[in-house]
Amino acid sequence: MALAKGDVGGAPIGWDGKTLLEMLEESERLFQETGRYQGIDRLELKEGDHFRYERAFAKLRGALVAARETALHISASPIVRNIGELCFALYTPEGDSIAVSTGIIVHVHTMSEALKWMVRNNYERDPGIRPGDIFTNNDPAVGNVHTTDVHTMVPIFWEDELIGWASGVTHEVDIGANTPGHDPVTPTSRFEDGFHLTCERIGENEHIRQDHRLRSQRAVRSPLYWDLDEKCRTAGAYLIRDAVHRFIAEEGIGYYKRFTREVVEEGRRIFMARVRERLLPGRYRAAAFSGIPLKDEAWQPRARQDFICHAPMEVVIGRDGGFFLSMEGASAPGAHAFNCAEGPMQGAVWVLLSQMLVYDGKVNDGSYLALRHYFPPGTWCNAGDPQLAYCTSWAFLIPAFTGLFRCLSRALFARGYREEVVSGYGFTGDAIQGGGVLAVNGEYWPAANFEMSAVGLGASAVHDGLDWGYAMWNPESDQGDAELWELLEIGIPYLARRVKANTAGYGKYRGGSGWEAVRVLVGNRDAELYMGRGDGPTFMGCGIFGGYPQATSYRLWSKGSELMDRVSKGQPYPVGDDPDSGEFEELLGGEVTRRPNAMMFPTIFHDRDVLHYVLSGGPGCGDPLERPGQRVVDDMNEGIFSERIARDVFGVVASRDEKQGKWMLDEEASEGRRQEIRRLRAERSLPFEEFWRQERQRIEGRRLGEPVRRMFRESMSLSQAWAQEFRAFWKLPEGFEP
Amino acid sequence: MDRRVVEDLIDGRLSWPQLKEIISHPKDPARFQVIMEVLRERLGWQEPVLLPLAEHLYVVQKGTERVVRCDCGCEFGDYRENWKTKARVFVRDDESLLREIYPRMMHSDPQWMVLREFYCPGCFTLLEVEAVPPGYPVLFDFQPDIDGFYEWLGLPLPSSARA
Numbered sequence: 001m002a003l004a005k006g007d008v009g010g011a012p013i014g015w016d017g018k019t020l021l022e023m024l025e026e027s028e029r030l031f032q033e034t035g036r037y038q039g040i041d042r043l044e045l046k047e048g049d050h051f052r053y054e055r056a057f058a059k060l061r062g063a064l065v066a067a068r069e070t071a072l073h074i075s076a077s078p079i080v081r082n083i084g085e086l087c088f089a090l091y092t093p094e095g096d097s098i099a100v101s102t103g104i105i106v107h108v109h110t111m112s113e114a115l116k117w118m119v120r121n122n123y124e125r126d127p128g129i130r131p132g133d134i135f136t137n138n139d140p141a142v143g144n145v146h147t148t149d150v151h152t153m154v155p156i157f158w159e160d161e162l163i164g165w166a167s168g169v170t171h172e173v174d175i176g177a178n179t180p181g182h183d184p185v186t187p188t189s190r191f192e193d194g195f196h197l198t199c200e201r202i203g204e205n206e207h208i209r210q211d212h213r214l215r216s217q218r219a220v221r222s223p224l225y226w227d228l229d230e231k232c233r234t235a236g237a238y239l240i241r242d243a244v245h246r247f248i249a250e251e252g253i254g255y256y257k258r259f260t261r262e263v264v265e266e267g268r269r270i271f272m273a274r275v276r277e278r279l280l281p282g283r284y285r286a287a288a289f290s291g292i293p294l295k296d297e298a299w300q301p302r303a304r305q306d307f308i309c310h311a312p313m314e315v316v317i318g319r320d321g322g323f324f325l326s327m328e329g330a331s332a333p334g335a336h337a338f339n340c341a342e343g344p345m346q347g348a349v350w351v352l353l354s355q356m357l358v359y360d361g362k363v364n365d366g367s368y369l370a371l372r373h374y375f376p377p378g379t380w381c382n383a384g385d386p387q388l389a390y391c392t393s394w395a396f397l398i399p400a401f402t403g404l405f406r407c408l409s410r411a412l413f414a415r416g417y418r419e420e421v422v423s424g425y426g427f428t429g430d431a432i433q434g435g436g437v438l439a440v441n442g443e444y445w446p447a448a449n450f451e452m453s454a455v456g457l458g459a460s461a462v463h464d465g466l467d468w469g470y471a472m473w474n475p476e477s478d479q480g481d482a483e484l485w486e487l488l489e490i491g492i493p494y495l496a497r498r499v500k501a502n503t504a505g506y507g508k509y510r511g512g513s514g515w516e517a518v519r520v521l522v523g524n525r526d527a528e529l530y531m532g533r534g535d536g537p538t539f540m541g542c543g544i545f546g547g548y549p550q551a552t553s554y555r556l557w558s559k560g561s562e563l564m565d566r567v568s569k570g571q572p573y574p575v576g577d578d579p580d581s582g583e584f585e586e587l588l589g590g591e592v593t594r595r596p597n598a599m600m601f602p603t604i605f606h607d608r609d610v611l612h613y614v615l616s617g618g619p620g621c622g623d624p625l626e627r628p629g630q631r632v633v634d635d636m637n638e639g640i641f642s643e644r645i646a647r648d649v650f651g652v653v654a655s656r657d658e659k660q661g662k663w664m665l666d667e668e669a670s671e672g673r674r675q676e677i678r679r680l681r682a683e684r685s686l687p688f689e690e691f692w693r694q695e696r697q698r699i700e701g702r703r704l705g706e707p708v709r710r711m712f713r714e715s716m717s718l719s720q721a722w723a724q725e726f727r728a729f730w731k732l733p734e735g736f737e738p
Numbered sequence: 739m740d741r742r743v744v745e746d747l748i749d750g751r752l753s754w755p756q757l758k759e760i761i762s763h764p765k766d767p768a769r770f771q772v773i774m775e776v777l778r779e780r781l782g783w784q785e786p787v788l789l790p791l792a793e794h795l796y797v798v799q800k801g802t803e804r805v806v807r808c809d810c811g812c813e814f815g816d817y818r819e820n821w822k823t824k825a826r827v828f829v830r831d832d833e834s835l836l837r838e839i840y841p842r843m844m845h846s847d848p849q850w851m852v853l854r855e856f857y858c859p860g861c862f863t864l865l866e867v868e869a870v871p872p873g874y875p876v877l878f879d880f881q882p883d884i885d886g887f888y889e890w891l892g893l894p895l896p897s898s899a900r901a
Contacts, residue, residue, distance in 0.1 A: 277765055280887040281887055285877050285880070286877065286879070287870065319883065410792070414790055414791060414882060415769070416770045416772070417769060418747055419760050539846050539853075546864035549867070551840055552840075552843075554843040580841050624864070625863075626863075681828065681855075681857050682826075684828050687826060704871075726875055
């Protein structure tokens with residue numbers, strides 16, 4: 001049989017007789033030499049016929065959005081079907097994104113990395129890339145955030161040439177890791193991270209191979225969801241491929257090829273223009289931290305240590321408009337589930353800049369090409385070791401990039417665009433995960449809740465943050481109906497969802513509020529549940545211009561509760577929790593566990609056990625004493641702040657009007673309280689020199705907790721520059737280690 | 739953008755629908771000039787204000803120096819040095835100090851992370867909060883390239899402000 005293009009040893013499938021690898025190398029060379037995508041100087045198609053050009057982009061963008069909206073109905077998973085944890089994108093043959101759908105667009109760039117990995121490994125030669133092939137990837141070390149995000153990549157051919165890729169991603173309910181769920185917290189290496197598919201060809205001739213289907217359905221705990229998600233991704237990719245074929249039939253192959261080049265270059269130029277339009281040259285710095293206490297709880301001996309992820313960030317904007325982001329000084333990776341590869345870090349930069357700077361531009365890999373970045377190799381944010389665990393990279397990645405919002409916000413504020421300031425965002429940590437077995441029929445139900453995709457957004461400099469409505473990785477966040485989650489998590493119905501008081505970061509403008517949920521176990525043989533959150537011993541991010549970080553979370557449950565007895569007697573039961581008053585203890589009885597560490601390792605629960613969890617608020621902006629008193633009282637009436645926090649943080653005194661059932665502002669008492677707080681600030685604060693002297697003594701005497709010392713030592717050993725800066729700031733001798 | 743709208747923006751008087759309208763529209767290139775006009779008028783300082791650095795903080799041309807100044811008049815020295823080193827500092831580094839402002843268990847463990855509050859020594863306004871592990875070097879949040887910025891805008895630096 002004669003060899004065809006794309007077969008092992010066949011003719012090249014790239015443009016003009018080139019291989020894909022040659023195309024990628026040429027693209028990178030041209031960018032290196034000219035600073036422009038494919039060396040494009042003039043946007044000839046745009047200049048020649050602006051309307052045709054914009055219509056062409058709208059056609060592709062529309063096809064991608066339509067593919068997503070159509071394909072998600074194939075999925076049975078509420079995560080995909082209802083919350084929208086999927087997205088699609090169209091790529092050049094080399095793997096650069098041209099246009100994207102709505103949805104979880106953080107993956108647009110990670111899929112780009114996976115495609116480039118295939119090109120660099122010469123998949124064209126072996127295993128070959130042919131019309132009708134279907135590839136899949138979920139390997140974080142290749143181009144993904146974590147294993148549970150699964151990509152399907154379909155080559156698009158026109159005659160004998162590969163003219164692009166249609167790709168889609170869905171977030172799985174379960175990924176077959178060492179515990180049930182999608183963001184496991186217990187893995188310490190790749191070998192516990194779940195099912196890996198490293199850019200594998202899973203289908204030929206438009207047919208997903210049976211061996212792959214059988215293998216994958218045995219590799220995860222929720223095979224039905226897996227199978228239908230795979231069909232959803234594949235169908236979406238086919239819809240895009242068909243749309244591209246229609247586009248070419250209407251516009252011509254020549255137009256398509258040139259257009260896809262120009263539109264990426266235009267995306268790059270739009271980003272550059274936005275930098276000059278909205279920011280200003282200078283140096284910006286921030287730092288974020290995630291404290292992970294595993295000393296007492298980790299399963300594996302080598303994982304039993306408390307540690308802090310250090311995410312320093314420096315953004316330098318040059319006079320030429322160049323944008324450089326560095327995480328020099330980042331701490332080390334380790335034997336835990338939270339390591340991160342470079343690809344997802346790039347994806348996170350891209351998704352946040354898309355939201356902050358180019359939300360009205362052409363969102364594609366042009367924005368990615370417009371900035372330079374440095375994620376130091378060998379650190380948690382560019383671990384470079386495929387044998388590490390990456391299944392819950394988000395636990396570090398999400399806090400790390402709060403710094404980017406603050407850096408950009410300082411520029412936006414200085415420039416006068418105060419409406420664009422955002423102080424950060426809440427921690428989209430997993431509410432509950434795991435699963436259980438029903439007593440009645442032994443059926444397994446997964447706990448794969450995605451309601452954390454609706455946390456508080458940080459405050460702006462002119463407005464409060466969005467309440468319970470933001471996820472940094474998906475601009476279309478949605479908490480989903482409780483009834484929807486109950487269909488999936490059948491053994492743990494909701495008792496309540498409620499605004500969580502005091503989760504909004506304090507400030508002149510407060511952060512968006514968080515919320516809480518209470519669930520009860522019913523009808524189970526047993527259930528194993530856990531929570532993946534990293535904001536227990538550390539705040540996630542912080543506020544800006546005097547705003548405070550949002551409150552941390554905590555873990556709370558009652559085992560053997562008296563709930564059913566109380567319900568049968570018509571007595572009240574908790575619909576939330578006030579940690580200052582102990583609502584749970586008072587109303588539920590049983591054995592109550594209340595601990596400050598929100599990250600919870602798998603724990604066995606039984607019927608009648610009641611579980612509570614917190615969904616994060618966002619950080620604040622500005623001095624809380626400047627928040628108008630009436631606004632604080634309005635917050636109190638909405639359950640966002642308690643009387644104590646209003647009084648002690650905002651200096652607002654209110655009295656309860658029981659007739660109206662409302663808090664009423666006491667202006668005079670509030671003025672007095674605010675003066676009192678200012679006096680307290682003057683009395684208790686120190687001149688900087690005294691603060692510096694005391695702090696230095698503490699460091700010199702090594703009176704720092706073990707996780708803090710470990711973090712400093714890791715950062716200093718991985719970065720000489722950061723070590724020098726640390727020692728210089730505290731005037732410590734050469735070679736000093738905390 | 740109309741000057742009155744800019745004043746309302748600064749004062750936080752715009753509703754969300756009004757703000758959404760502004761966010762959804764192309765940016766007005768003259769915003770910086772308009773906001774500076776409003777701020778300079780409100781501050782009423784003799785010396786030219788070059789840049790708003792943060793809520794309450796401005797870079798001001800004072801003779802040949804560029805200094806950071808709070809709107810209460812308190813100065814923090816050269817803008818190329820971290821203004822925080824001239825601030826008053828209060829560190830919430832134990833359980834009771836964190837509990838003053840957060841509910842039980844809804845704050846950091848002070849062994850892992852403290853809150854540093856930086857106040858203006860003149861008016862004791864809270865200017866910045868750092869959430870960092872103990873011993874972390876104080877962050878120098880923002881060092882603007884003022885000359886480069888005015889070049890971008892194609893504007894002359896206010897009189898006697900050329901470095």
